[in-house]
Amino acid sequence: MRNPPLSLYVHIPWCVQKCPYCDFNSHGVKSSIPESAYVAHLLDDLAQDAKRIGQREVETVFIGGGTPSLFSPDGIAQIIEGMKRRINLAKDAEITMEANPGTLESGRFAAFKQAGINRLSVGVQSFQTTHLKALGRIHDATQAIDGIKQAHDAGVPTFNLDLMHGLPEQSLDNALNDLNTAIDLNPYHLSWYQLTIEPNTPFYSKPPELPDDDILWDIQQQGHARLQQAGYTQYEISAYAKEGHQCAHNLNYWRFGDYLGIGCGAHGKITDSDAGTITRTVKVKHPRGYMTLDRPYLDTSVEVARDDLPFEFFMNRFRLVEPCPIEDYEALTGMDLSNEVLQALENASTQGLLDTDKHQWKVTAKGRRYLNSLLSCFV
Incomplete structure (x- = not known):
């Protein structure tokens, strides 16, 4: 990772x-x-x-x-x-x-x-x-x-x-x-x-x-x-x-990068490669609460469950026209390709939503038109 x-x-x-x-x-x-x-x-x-x-x-x-x-x-x-x-x-x-x-x-x-x-x-x-x-x-x-x-x-x-x-x-x-x-x-x-x-x-x-x-x-x-x-x-x-x-x-964002989020209701995503974790944060939503001095700005901080990482990765990455290197999935999620993910990729390819080879995945024109159908393969 x-x-x-x-x-x-x-x-x-x-x-x-x-x-x-x-x-x-x-x-x-x-x-x-x-x-x-x-x-x-x-x-x-x-x-x-x-x-x-x-x-x-x-x-x-x-x-x-x-x-x-x-x-x-x-x-x-x-x-x-x-x-x-x-x-x-x-x-x-x-x-x-x-x-x-x-x-x-x-x-x-x-x-x-x-x-x-x-x-x-x-x-x-x-x-x-x-x-x-x-x-x-x-x-x-x-x-x-x-x-x-x-x-x-x-x-x-x-x-x-x-x-x-x-x-x-x-x-x-x-x-x-x-x-x-x-x-x-x-x-x-x-x-x-x-x-x-x-x-x-x-x-x-x-x-x-x-x-x-x-x-x-x-x-x-x-x-x-x-x-x-x-x-x-x-x-x-x-x-x-x-x-x-x-x-x-x-x-x-779409390449599954990290970001701090500051201000009312701002969302963040932070990877800790040493710990092997990805954490999502949300700040206090309302301006009045956010600017109250006796409370923290951070409202929630949740580690992303490993079972959720494949969908989160593909939900972002497949919005892009550029191909996605397969190595990015493993490096940015810290996970190997499971049988379930491989099956989902095969289903998407069979439906004409995704082109795949041993190095990368690329969303087809049909996949961009029916993005929700493509992503549903990974739910």
Whole structure:
């Protein structure tokens, strides 16, 4: 068993208003954001987590939410400088921050770069006002376009554009028009994913009318072709990038890498190769509880059972287009290939979901389309 690459996730839970499709741990701003206090707690949380990793180098950082761009550039700079004093942060670390394209946030993009952000992920979701309103987004189509132009103008080395498809009452032409607008804005990376209805959201209690499966398939097929024609390569189920602009942080997730998670409700995964264990952690979820001084930030810490490791590994690894070296399974789980896993791999291959040889496994185009069927082989 070996320790995989290590990342850091930082959760900032506040947003202007919560979107009806969102099941993330986020909270609409009711008054002012306690930025200074929260930054202090984040760094204290990180100092405690640093004891888990010793001198292991942190290769990537992702500041997510919520809407982290509601924080001031000074606040973000304090977080990044505080990281450098508490962990062994790689000199060339990819440091991503999620941002919304509203006027306030996009006007700060250059200042966020100055604070140490070298990758932005801009949550556009759609360029059409009707869909933006249905999704509960607070920006309009003009602000969405201006936000991407601001990301270019800020000189951030790379940035992502988040775009949804399969929206309420969306047609094929409508979805492709959105995608064409995104491509014309020339982002380095495009996360293009289908809207799903998640439990404990307003959309779950009052589901909107979504396109049928035939339209969804046409959107995916024709959209994929357009992205390829425009020079974007698919490397994950819903991620496309120009050459050299894949998201290193997300790649580490999908390759079954390790990550610390600090902030409200943040999840972490830490391997201890000496002990042969993988531990998953979750921090206190609500901001009020998280910032209560007489309680720990850590809510739960659970060692992953060996019986669960095969599914956890494949659930992550098979989201990627790249082949998976067989040696990675043994090195990152600390387990040999059991008869049960070998049988599951054979079943997946027989169904045309997986290509296998003696060195690697590769998900087929059919496997990417029916990913749940592929993963069900390992349950």
